[in-house]
Amino acid sequence: MSVIWSVAAALLAVRVYREYRAGLVVGLLVFSHCVLDFISHPIPFSSFSWRSWQWSFGHSLPPDLPLLFAGSPKVGLGLYNSISAVKATALELGMLVLGGVVYITYTVRCKRIRGAQLG
Numbered sequence: 001m002s003v004i005w006s007v008a009a010a011l012l013a014v015r016v017y018r019e020y021r022a023g024l025v026v027g028l029l030v031f032s033h034c035v036l037d038f039i040s041h042p043i044p045f046s047s048f049s050w051r052s053w054q055w056s057f058g059h060s061l062p063p064d065l066p067l068l069f070a071g072s073p074k075v076g077l078g079l080y081n082s083i084s085a086v087k088a089t090a091l092e093l094g095m096l097v098l099g100g101v102v103y104i105t106y107t108v109r110c111k112r113i114r115g116a117q118l119g
């Protein structure tokens with residue numbers, strides 16, 4: 001399903017932006033989300049306890065990402081089954097900061113190039 005969603009998103013982006021590069025970027029973005037989901041799921045956020053700052057279920061959750069449609073075998077490496085809530089939060093915030101740095105670096109460079117072209 002990851003490949004199907006990625007191709008569908010890429011085709012939609014090409015149609016909206018009328019640019020193949022936009023399709024490639026959006027397609028890769030969707031696929032990377034699926035890869036990260038595969039590593040991290042199942043995510044026990046719904047069983048989080050604010051009082052103990054821990055996953056309150058106390059046992060590993062089974063894989064929850066269907067391979068195709070509902071009823072198909074489920075997958076997921078379950079990263080959050082093996083790390084604490086504090087480590088998971090640090091990881092999530094780290095990924096957010098990393099994404100922000102990549103975005104800001106890219107947009108600043110684009111503006112600089114555009115500024116140089118305008119003279």
Ligand SMILES: [Zn+2]
Pocket residue numbers: 033037
């Ligand atoms: Zn997801």
